[in-house]
Amino acid sequence: MHLPFLNRDEERRRLRALLSGRRSGLAILYGRRRCGKSRLVQEVLAAERSVYHVGDDREAPLQRTSLAAEIGGKLPGFGAVSYPDWDALLTRWYREARSGMVLALDEFPALAASATELPSLIQKHVDTHRARRVHLVLSGSSQRMMQGLVFDRAAPLFGRADEILRISPLSCHWIGRALQIRDPIRAVEAYAVWGGVPRYWEMAAAFRNHDHAVEELVLSPQGVLRDEPAGLLLDDLRDTTQSASILALVGGGCHRISEIAARLGKPATSLTRPLQRLVELDLVRCETPFGSSPRDSKRTSYRIADPFLRFWFRFVEPARSRIEAGMTRAVALQIASSFGHHAGSVWEDLVRAAVPRMRVGGAEWTEVGRWWGTGLDGRPMEIDIVGSAPDGRTILVAEAEWSDSSEPKRLLAEIGRKAANLPLARGRKIIPAIFVKRTRPRGQDSHLYGPRQVLEALP
Numbered sequence: 447m448h449l450p451f452l453n454r455d456e457e458r459r460r461l462r463a464l465l466s467g468r469r470s471g472l473a474i475l476y477g478r479r480r481c482g483k484s485r486l487v488q489e490v491l492a493a494e495r496s497v498y499h500v501g502d503d504r505e506a507p508l509q510r511t512s513l514a515a516e517i518g519g520k521l522p523g524f525g526a527v528s529y530p531d532w533d534a535l536l537t538r539w540y541r542e543a544r545s546g547m548v549l550a551l552d553e554f555p556a557l558a559a560s561a562t563e564l565p566s567l568i569q570k571h572v573d574t575h576r577a578r579r580v581h582l583v584l585s586g587s588s589q590r591m592m593q594g595l596v597f598d599r600a601a602p603l604f605g606r607a608d609e610i611l612r613i614s615p616l617s618c619h620w621i622g623r624a625l626q627i628r629d630p631i632r633a634v635e636a637y638a639v640w641g642g643v644p645r646y647w648e649m650a651a652a653f654r655n656h657d658h659a660v661e662e663l664v665l666s667p668q669g670v671l672r673d674e675p676a677g678l679l680l681d682d683l684r685d686t687t688q689s690a691s692i693l694a695l696v697g698g699g700c701h702r703i704s705e706i707a708a709r710l711g712k713p714a715t716s717l718t719r720p721l722q723r724l725v726e727l728d729l730v731r732c733e734t735p736f737g738s739s740p741r742d743s744k745r746t747s748y749r750i751a752d753p754f755l756r757f758w759f760r761f762v763e764p765a766r767s768r769i770e771a772g773m774t775r776a777v778a779l780q781i782a783s784s785f786g787h788h789a790g791s792v793w794e795d796l797v798r799a800a801v802p803r804m805r806v807g808g809a810e811w812t813e814v815g816r817w818w819g820t821g822l823d824g825r826p827m828e829i830d831i832v833g834s835a836p837d838g839r840t841i842l843v844a845e846a847e848w849s850d851s852s853e854p855k856r857l858l859a860e861i862g863r864k865a866a867n868l869p870l871a872r873g874r875k876i877i878p879a880i881f882v883k884r885t886r887p888r889g890q891d892s893h894l895y896g897p898r899q900v901l902e903a904l905p
Contacts, residue, residue, distance in 0.1 A: 475585040476592030477613035480645030501556035555588040569602035615642030619904040630897035641753035697759025736815035790848035800903040807877035821867035844879035
């Protein structure tokens with residue numbers, strides 16, 4: 447099933463403006479695999495004046511032959527010549543390309559892996575032909591390599607790009623439209639498995655229902671997404687064993703660096719850089735309690751940021767032996783029995799992302815986060831959502847619960863107790879709120895919010 451092209455309006459606008467400019471332009475697109483970089487490029491390119499080529503793992507001479515054949519479709523005779531090196535091919539392209547033509551090199555890291563000189567040659571031709579209206583688009587899923595191309599001051603292409611676009615997963619707002627789900631509860635639960643990756647949505651849409659898609663794509667030993675995390679790590683990391691181990695532990699409930707280090711039998715200091723790299727790749731989220739310094743390492747908590755990876759490391763990784771033994775159905779039943787808790791953690795993330803875009807309790811909230819620590823009574827305490835109003839004197843204290851049997855009165859009483867025990871709340875006006883799976887008709891509880899309101903607020 448081919449999904450409609452969703453969102454990315456700003457990215458399309460910027461690319462189209464660049465490619466219609468009067469001078470040559472260089473655009474860099476990067477981001478994790480399957481998020482729609484290739485689709486975005488193809489949506490923007492005009493077929494009659496564009497060459498689109500996908501790099502692969504072949505040797506450089508074969509890559510050049512393939513690209514020359516693609517260019518030959520727009521410039522007759524281009525593919526009839528054997529090019530001894532990349533400089534010869536690029537020289538002819540820039541000499542013969544007509545005004546307004548675009549060369550789009552997708553999966554550029556694969557091209558550069560077999561020709562380390564390619565970034566320097568591109569820099570030379572970009573600098574030489576700036577006055578010409580011939581454009582270049584480079585795209586890739588290896589965030590490490592793509593970031594190195596444009597953000598490393600020693601890299602040849604540093605400072606040359608006219609547009610640098612990081613293509614991230616889509617928000618939960620779009621999954622209902624993609625999978626034709628009208629019920630916002632089902633949309634949240636689908637997002638709790640597939641996250642915001644459009645290609646996962648496209649795969650899931652081909653199955654008769656959500657459970658069947660999970661069994662066939664993720665749980666089956668032959669499932670397309672069965673080993674997806676390994677592929678994501680290979681795109682960007684040299685040592686995938688340590689990173690996979692960290693993700694497995696975080697997904698299994700180890701959220702402090704000291705806990706992770708103890709389980710791995712390593713000093714905590716040796717894990718600082720690997721964890722930071724996973725944070726930079728948006729695979730792990732580093733959190734400190736709301737209102738505390740981001741540098742407060744003693745209170746730092748790590749969580750898997752992506753819903754799909756969180757689902758995979760919570761349910762699939764621990765069950766790999768049973769899956770390989772053909773016990774797929776048994777694993778699926780086990781997932782169903784505890785899926786609500788997993789969906790609840792994703793629901794909390796969605797609420798925290800939506801609150802700054804909503805008027806909750808009649809107020810706006812500029813900063814929102816999770817709080818945990820010692821209450822005024824000296825006991826440990828956690829609060830799902832804490833927010834600060836622009837005036838600095840008003841604070842939001844809210845709970846997010848994903849249960850069919852949520853009791854608003856009980857939750858509201860619990861919020862009252864927590865607010866009275868919250869050190870941050872002293873001397874401030876408290877606005878309570880409850881975010882639950884099922885709500886009464888709008889207007890009966892002004893402090894009660896549900897999935898529809900949250901999804902409508904997300905970008």
